[in-house]
Amino acid sequence: MLRVSKLTDYGTLVLTHMAGFPDHLFSVAELTQILHLNAPTISKVLKALGRHELVSSVRGARGGYALARPATQISVAQIIDALEDQPFGLTECSATAGTCDIEGDCRIRANWQRINTVVRRVLDDVCLADMVEPLPLATEARMVRHATPAIKCTPQ
Protein backbone atom coordinates (compact mmCIF):
# COMPACT_ATOMS: atom_id res chain seq x y z
CA MET A 1 0.00 0.00 0.00
CA LEU A 2 3.05 2.25 0.16
CA ARG A 3 2.06 3.25 3.64
CA VAL A 4 3.93 3.17 6.84
CA SER A 5 2.09 1.05 9.44
CA LYS A 6 -0.07 2.72 12.05
CA LEU A 7 2.41 1.70 14.71
CA THR A 8 5.07 3.69 12.89
CA ASP A 9 2.74 6.65 12.64
CA TYR A 10 2.00 6.41 16.38
CA GLY A 11 5.70 6.09 17.02
CA THR A 12 6.53 9.36 15.29
CA LEU A 13 3.73 11.06 17.20
CA VAL A 14 4.94 9.77 20.54
CA LEU A 15 8.57 10.54 19.86
CA THR A 16 7.75 13.98 18.54
CA HIS A 17 5.95 14.80 21.75
CA MET A 18 8.78 13.43 23.85
CA ALA A 19 11.27 15.50 21.88
CA GLY A 20 9.70 18.64 23.34
CA PHE A 21 10.71 17.60 26.86
CA PRO A 22 14.13 16.00 26.60
CA ASP A 23 14.69 15.66 30.32
CA HIS A 24 11.32 14.33 31.29
CA LEU A 25 10.64 10.67 31.96
CA PHE A 26 7.28 9.80 30.41
CA SER A 27 5.18 6.95 31.67
CA VAL A 28 2.78 5.23 29.32
CA ALA A 29 -0.12 6.51 31.42
CA GLU A 30 1.03 10.08 31.00
CA LEU A 31 1.41 9.79 27.23
CA THR A 32 -1.98 8.14 27.02
CA GLN A 33 -3.65 11.19 28.49
CA ILE A 34 -1.78 13.65 26.33
CA LEU A 35 -1.95 11.90 22.99
CA HIS A 36 -5.35 10.22 23.21
CA LEU A 37 -4.07 6.86 22.14
CA ASN A 38 -4.73 3.62 24.00
CA ALA A 39 -2.26 2.62 26.63
CA PRO A 40 -1.51 -0.87 25.27
CA THR A 41 -0.76 0.62 21.88
CA ILE A 42 1.60 3.25 23.23
CA SER A 43 3.23 0.62 25.36
CA LYS A 44 3.78 -1.67 22.41
CA VAL A 45 5.33 1.13 20.38
CA LEU A 46 7.66 2.24 23.15
CA LYS A 47 8.82 -1.29 23.81
CA ALA A 48 9.80 -1.70 20.18
CA LEU A 49 11.50 1.70 20.14
CA GLY A 50 13.41 0.67 23.24
CA ARG A 51 14.67 -2.51 21.62
CA HIS A 52 16.03 -0.39 18.78
CA GLU A 53 17.56 2.10 21.20
CA LEU A 54 15.59 5.11 20.09
CA VAL A 55 14.25 5.52 23.62
CA SER A 56 15.79 4.54 26.90
CA SER A 57 13.61 3.16 29.64
CA VAL A 58 13.64 3.09 33.40
CA ARG A 59 11.80 0.18 34.93
CA GLY A 60 9.96 -0.01 38.20
CA ALA A 61 7.87 2.53 40.06
CA ARG A 62 8.48 6.08 38.83
CA GLY A 63 9.95 4.61 35.70
CA GLY A 64 9.23 5.67 32.16
CA TYR A 65 10.72 6.54 28.81
CA ALA A 66 12.86 9.29 27.35
CA LEU A 67 14.60 9.80 24.03
CA ALA A 68 17.83 7.87 23.92
CA ARG A 69 19.60 10.76 22.15
CA PRO A 70 18.91 14.29 20.92
CA ALA A 71 16.02 14.74 18.52
CA THR A 72 18.43 15.94 15.87
CA GLN A 73 19.99 12.51 15.85
CA ILE A 74 16.89 10.41 15.37
CA SER A 75 15.69 10.17 11.78
CA VAL A 76 12.33 9.20 10.42
CA ALA A 77 14.09 6.36 8.63
CA GLN A 78 15.29 5.00 11.96
CA ILE A 79 11.77 5.11 13.36
CA ILE A 80 10.53 3.19 10.34
CA ASP A 81 13.27 0.60 10.74
CA ALA A 82 12.33 0.12 14.37
CA LEU A 83 8.59 -0.23 13.87
CA GLU A 84 8.17 -1.92 10.50
CA ASP A 85 8.67 -5.65 10.43
CA GLN A 86 10.13 -5.87 6.96
CA PRO A 87 13.48 -4.51 5.81
CA PHE A 88 13.32 -1.25 3.92
CA GLY A 89 12.44 -1.45 0.24
CA LEU A 90 9.54 -0.50 -2.00
CA THR A 91 9.26 -3.99 -3.46
CA GLU A 92 9.83 -7.31 -1.76
CA CYS A 93 12.50 -8.45 -4.18
CA SER A 94 14.44 -5.21 -3.94
CA ALA A 95 14.53 -5.45 -0.15
CA THR A 96 15.32 -9.13 0.23
CA ALA A 97 17.14 -11.33 -2.27
CA GLY A 98 15.83 -14.73 -3.22
CA THR A 99 12.12 -14.02 -2.82
CA CYS A 100 11.21 -14.25 -6.47
CA ASP A 101 11.39 -17.06 -9.03
CA ILE A 102 12.33 -14.84 -11.93
CA GLU A 103 14.95 -12.87 -10.04
CA GLY A 104 17.63 -14.25 -12.33
CA ASP A 105 16.46 -12.58 -15.47
CA CYS A 106 14.50 -9.73 -13.90
CA ARG A 107 15.40 -6.47 -15.53
CA ILE A 108 13.83 -4.05 -13.11
CA ARG A 109 15.09 -5.23 -9.74
CA ALA A 110 18.28 -3.22 -9.83
CA ASN A 111 16.36 -0.11 -10.75
CA TRP A 112 13.93 -0.57 -7.88
CA GLN A 113 16.96 -0.77 -5.64
CA ARG A 114 18.18 2.56 -6.93
CA ILE A 115 14.77 4.05 -6.25
CA ASN A 116 14.90 2.60 -2.75
CA THR A 117 18.22 4.27 -2.15
CA VAL A 118 16.93 7.70 -3.07
CA VAL A 119 13.69 7.37 -1.10
CA ARG A 120 15.62 6.07 1.84
CA ARG A 121 17.89 9.05 1.73
CA VAL A 122 14.92 11.39 1.87
CA LEU A 123 13.76 9.65 5.02
CA ASP A 124 17.25 9.60 6.48
CA ASP A 125 17.41 13.34 6.15
CA VAL A 126 14.33 14.17 8.15
CA CYS A 127 14.96 14.08 11.85
CA LEU A 128 12.68 14.17 14.84
CA ALA A 129 13.56 17.76 15.56
CA ASP A 130 12.09 18.63 12.17
CA MET A 131 8.79 17.04 13.10
CA VAL A 132 8.38 19.00 16.32
CA GLU A 133 7.35 22.31 14.86
CA PRO A 134 5.28 23.12 11.80
CA LEU A 135 8.10 23.87 9.45
CA PRO A 136 8.33 27.21 7.75
CA LEU A 137 8.94 27.21 4.04
CA ALA A 138 12.41 25.94 4.47
CA THR A 139 15.60 26.95 2.91
CA GLU A 140 17.75 24.58 0.98
CA ALA A 141 17.15 21.16 2.44
CA ARG A 142 20.03 19.04 3.47
CA MET A 143 17.86 16.17 2.42
CA VAL A 144 17.82 17.33 -1.15
CA ARG A 145 21.43 18.40 -1.27
CA HIS A 146 22.39 15.06 0.09
CA ALA A 147 20.47 12.97 -2.43
CA THR A 148 23.08 11.62 -4.79
CA PRO A 149 22.25 11.15 -8.42
CA ALA A 150 21.23 7.52 -8.46
CA ILE A 151 18.70 7.54 -11.26
CA LYS A 152 18.77 9.10 -14.63
CA CYS A 153 15.47 9.93 -16.25
CA THR A 154 15.49 10.39 -19.94
CA PRO A 155 14.67 14.05 -20.54
CA GLN A 156 11.17 14.31 -21.86
Add this chain to the structure above:
Amino acid sequence: MLRVSKLTDYGTLVLTHMAGFPDHLFSVAELTQILHLNAPTISKVLKALGRHELVSSVRGARGGYALARPATQISVAQIIDALEDQPFGLTECSATAGTCDIEGDCRIRANWQRINTVVRRVLDDVCLADMVEPLPLATEARMVRHATPAIKCTPQ
Protein backbone atom coordinates in the same frame (compact mmCIF):
# COMPACT_ATOMS: atom_id res chain seq x y z
CA MET B 1 4.64 -1.96 5.28
CA LEU B 2 6.00 0.82 3.08
CA ARG B 3 5.82 -1.51 0.13
CA VAL B 4 4.18 -1.15 -3.18
CA SER B 5 1.63 -3.94 -3.77
CA LYS B 6 2.59 -6.97 -5.83
CA LEU B 7 0.20 -5.85 -8.53
CA THR B 8 2.16 -2.63 -8.84
CA ASP B 9 5.38 -4.59 -9.02
CA TYR B 10 3.93 -6.82 -11.71
CA GLY B 11 2.67 -3.75 -13.51
CA THR B 12 6.11 -2.21 -13.77
CA LEU B 13 7.49 -5.50 -15.02
CA VAL B 14 4.82 -5.84 -17.69
CA LEU B 15 5.05 -2.23 -18.80
CA THR B 16 8.83 -2.35 -18.87
CA HIS B 17 8.73 -5.29 -21.19
CA MET B 18 6.14 -3.65 -23.41
CA ALA B 19 8.25 -0.51 -23.57
CA GLY B 20 10.83 -2.46 -25.53
CA PHE B 21 8.39 -3.07 -28.39
CA PRO B 22 6.36 0.11 -28.74
CA ASP B 23 4.54 -0.93 -31.89
CA HIS B 24 3.64 -4.45 -30.87
CA LEU B 25 0.21 -5.42 -29.63
CA PHE B 26 0.66 -7.84 -26.73
CA SER B 27 -1.98 -10.36 -25.80
CA VAL B 28 -2.17 -11.58 -22.22
CA ALA B 29 -1.23 -15.06 -23.43
CA GLU B 30 1.93 -13.75 -25.02
CA LEU B 31 3.01 -11.82 -21.93
CA THR B 32 2.26 -14.87 -19.79
CA GLN B 33 4.80 -16.92 -21.68
CA ILE B 34 7.46 -14.27 -21.63
CA LEU B 35 7.16 -13.05 -18.05
CA HIS B 36 6.24 -16.28 -16.28
CA LEU B 37 3.34 -14.73 -14.43
CA ASN B 38 -0.14 -16.21 -14.36
CA ALA B 39 -2.55 -15.08 -17.03
CA PRO B 40 -5.33 -13.91 -14.69
CA THR B 41 -2.87 -11.77 -12.80
CA ILE B 42 -1.45 -10.15 -15.89
CA SER B 43 -4.94 -9.61 -17.15
CA LYS B 44 -6.01 -7.92 -13.94
CA VAL B 45 -3.03 -5.61 -14.04
CA LEU B 46 -3.53 -4.63 -17.66
CA LYS B 47 -7.20 -3.92 -17.14
CA ALA B 48 -6.38 -1.53 -14.35
CA LEU B 49 -3.63 0.11 -16.38
CA GLY B 50 -6.10 0.51 -19.22
CA ARG B 51 -8.62 2.26 -17.00
CA HIS B 52 -5.91 4.73 -16.07
CA GLU B 53 -4.86 5.17 -19.67
CA LEU B 54 -1.33 3.91 -19.30
CA VAL B 55 -2.01 1.23 -21.90
CA SER B 56 -4.44 1.23 -24.77
CA SER B 57 -6.31 -1.93 -25.63
CA VAL B 58 -7.81 -3.47 -28.72
CA ARG B 59 -10.66 -5.84 -28.05
CA GLY B 60 -11.71 -8.89 -30.01
CA ALA B 61 -9.71 -11.49 -31.89
CA ARG B 62 -6.14 -10.36 -32.60
CA GLY B 63 -6.57 -7.74 -29.92
CA GLY B 64 -4.13 -6.89 -27.17
CA TYR B 65 -2.37 -4.12 -25.31
CA ALA B 66 0.26 -1.51 -26.07
CA LEU B 67 1.63 1.48 -24.18
CA ALA B 68 -0.70 4.41 -24.47
CA ARG B 69 2.22 6.82 -24.87
CA PRO B 70 6.01 6.78 -25.10
CA ALA B 71 7.89 5.18 -22.24
CA THR B 72 9.50 8.51 -21.44
CA GLN B 73 6.10 9.87 -20.55
CA ILE B 74 5.00 7.20 -18.13
CA SER B 75 6.35 7.60 -14.60
CA VAL B 76 6.65 5.10 -11.81
CA ALA B 77 4.39 7.39 -9.79
CA GLN B 78 1.68 7.05 -12.41
CA ILE B 79 1.95 3.28 -12.30
CA ILE B 80 1.59 3.38 -8.54
CA ASP B 81 -1.45 5.63 -8.80
CA ALA B 82 -3.05 3.23 -11.25
CA LEU B 83 -2.45 0.06 -9.28
CA GLU B 84 -2.63 1.04 -5.64
CA ASP B 85 -6.08 1.39 -4.16
CA GLN B 86 -5.29 4.18 -1.77
CA PRO B 87 -4.28 7.73 -2.65
CA PHE B 88 -0.59 8.48 -2.40
CA GLY B 89 0.77 9.22 1.06
CA LEU B 90 3.02 7.55 3.59
CA THR B 91 0.46 7.83 6.37
CA GLU B 92 -3.29 7.55 6.14
CA CYS B 93 -3.95 10.98 7.61
CA SER B 94 -1.48 12.70 5.33
CA ALA B 95 -3.11 11.18 2.26
CA THR B 96 -6.76 11.64 3.20
CA ALA B 97 -8.17 14.28 5.50
CA GLY B 98 -10.65 13.41 8.21
CA THR B 99 -9.43 9.90 8.95
CA CYS B 100 -8.10 10.61 12.41
CA ASP B 101 -9.72 11.79 15.63
CA ILE B 102 -6.84 13.92 16.73
CA GLU B 103 -6.27 15.55 13.37
CA GLY B 104 -7.21 18.90 14.84
CA ASP B 105 -4.27 19.22 17.16
CA CYS B 106 -1.91 16.84 15.40
CA ARG B 107 1.49 18.43 15.04
CA ILE B 108 3.09 16.05 12.64
CA ARG B 109 0.53 15.72 9.88
CA ALA B 110 1.75 18.72 7.90
CA ASN B 111 5.29 17.44 8.08
CA TRP B 112 4.28 14.02 6.82
CA GLN B 113 2.68 15.80 3.92
CA ARG B 114 5.95 17.54 3.14
CA ILE B 115 7.72 14.20 3.22
CA ASN B 116 5.07 12.80 0.88
CA THR B 117 5.71 15.60 -1.56
CA VAL B 118 9.40 14.90 -1.75
CA VAL B 119 9.03 11.14 -2.02
CA ARG B 120 6.37 11.61 -4.64
CA ARG B 121 8.67 13.81 -6.65
CA VAL B 122 11.32 11.10 -6.64
CA LEU B 123 8.79 8.69 -8.08
CA ASP B 124 7.52 11.23 -10.57
CA ASP B 125 10.99 11.61 -11.94
CA VAL B 126 11.60 7.99 -12.78
CA CYS B 127 10.00 7.02 -16.05
CA LEU B 128 9.42 3.67 -17.70
CA ALA B 129 12.22 4.26 -20.14
CA ASP B 130 14.56 4.39 -17.16
CA MET B 131 13.42 0.95 -16.03
CA VAL B 132 14.06 -0.72 -19.38
CA GLU B 133 17.81 -1.00 -19.18
CA PRO B 134 20.09 -1.59 -16.24
CA LEU B 135 21.11 1.98 -15.64
CA PRO B 136 24.76 2.94 -15.73
CA LEU B 137 26.03 4.99 -12.85
CA ALA B 138 24.11 7.98 -13.94
CA THR B 139 25.03 11.56 -14.22
CA GLU B 140 23.14 14.30 -12.50
CA ALA B 141 19.60 13.07 -12.07
CA ARG B 142 16.70 15.20 -13.10
CA MET B 143 14.91 13.59 -10.21
CA VAL B 144 17.31 15.10 -7.73
CA ARG B 145 17.59 18.45 -9.41
CA HIS B 146 13.87 18.65 -9.48
CA ALA B 147 13.29 17.88 -5.83
CA THR B 148 12.46 21.21 -4.22
CA PRO B 149 13.51 21.94 -0.70
CA ALA B 150 10.41 20.99 1.23
CA ILE B 151 11.98 19.92 4.47
CA LYS B 152 14.68 21.42 6.53
CA CYS B 153 16.66 19.14 8.77
CA THR B 154 18.47 20.75 11.61
CA PRO B 155 22.17 20.32 10.91
CA GLN B 156 23.58 17.74 13.22
Add this chain to the structure above:
DNA sequence: TTAAATAGAACTATATTGGTCCTATTTGAA
Protein backbone atom coordinates in the same frame (compact mmCIF):
# COMPACT_ATOMS: atom_id res chain seq x y z
C1' DT C 1 6.09 -5.84 51.20
C1' DT C 2 3.45 -3.57 48.00
C1' DA C 3 2.25 -0.83 44.17
C1' DA C 4 3.73 1.21 39.99
C1' DA C 5 6.00 0.72 36.25
C1' DT C 6 8.32 -1.63 31.97
C1' DA C 7 9.43 -6.34 29.11
C1' DG C 8 8.10 -9.80 26.34
C1' DA C 9 5.25 -12.77 24.09
C1' DA C 10 1.08 -14.78 22.57
C1' DC C 11 -3.40 -14.29 20.87
C1' DT C 12 -7.60 -12.74 18.29
C1' DA C 13 -10.06 -10.00 15.13
C1' DT C 14 -10.02 -7.20 11.27
C1' DA C 15 -8.39 -5.41 7.00
C1' DT C 16 -5.80 -5.85 3.01
C1' DT C 17 -4.00 -8.24 -0.71
C1' DG C 18 -3.38 -11.86 -3.99
C1' DG C 19 -5.19 -14.72 -6.95
C1' DT C 20 -8.98 -16.98 -9.43
C1' DC C 21 -13.18 -17.39 -11.82
C1' DC C 22 -17.40 -16.18 -14.16
C1' DT C 23 -20.08 -13.61 -17.44
C1' DA C 24 -20.47 -10.00 -20.91
C1' DT C 25 -18.75 -7.77 -24.85
C1' DT C 26 -16.07 -7.06 -28.95
C1' DT C 27 -14.17 -8.32 -33.36
C1' DG C 28 -11.46 -10.84 -36.97
C1' DA C 29 -11.78 -14.77 -39.79
C1' DA C 30 -13.65 -19.10 -41.59
Add this chain to the structure above:
DNA sequence: TTCAAATAGGACCAATATAGTTCTATTTAA
Protein backbone atom coordinates in the same frame (compact mmCIF):
# COMPACT_ATOMS: atom_id res chain seq x y z
C1' DT D 1 -23.46 -15.98 -40.14
C1' DT D 2 -21.15 -18.28 -36.89
C1' DC D 3 -17.24 -19.21 -34.11
C1' DA D 4 -13.16 -18.47 -31.69
C1' DA D 5 -10.00 -15.29 -29.69
C1' DA D 6 -9.55 -11.62 -27.23
C1' DT D 7 -10.49 -7.78 -23.55
C1' DA D 8 -13.89 -5.68 -19.60
C1' DG D 9 -15.76 -5.86 -15.37
C1' DG D 10 -16.93 -7.61 -11.20
C1' DA D 11 -17.41 -10.95 -7.59
C1' DC D 12 -15.34 -14.18 -4.76
C1' DC D 13 -12.22 -16.89 -1.65
C1' DA D 14 -7.81 -17.79 0.55
C1' DA D 15 -3.72 -16.12 2.43
C1' DT D 16 -1.30 -12.65 4.65
C1' DA D 17 -0.51 -8.58 7.40
C1' DT D 18 -1.94 -5.41 10.78
C1' DA D 19 -4.09 -3.66 14.90
C1' DG D 20 -5.21 -4.09 19.15
C1' DT D 21 -5.58 -6.68 23.49
C1' DT D 22 -4.25 -9.50 27.22
C1' DC D 23 -1.38 -12.18 30.21
C1' DT D 24 2.71 -13.12 32.86
C1' DA D 25 7.32 -11.84 34.40
C1' DT D 26 10.46 -8.55 36.07
C1' DT D 27 12.11 -4.36 38.17
C1' DT D 28 12.28 -0.77 41.64
C1' DA D 29 10.78 3.22 44.67
C1' DA D 30 8.37 4.02 48.76
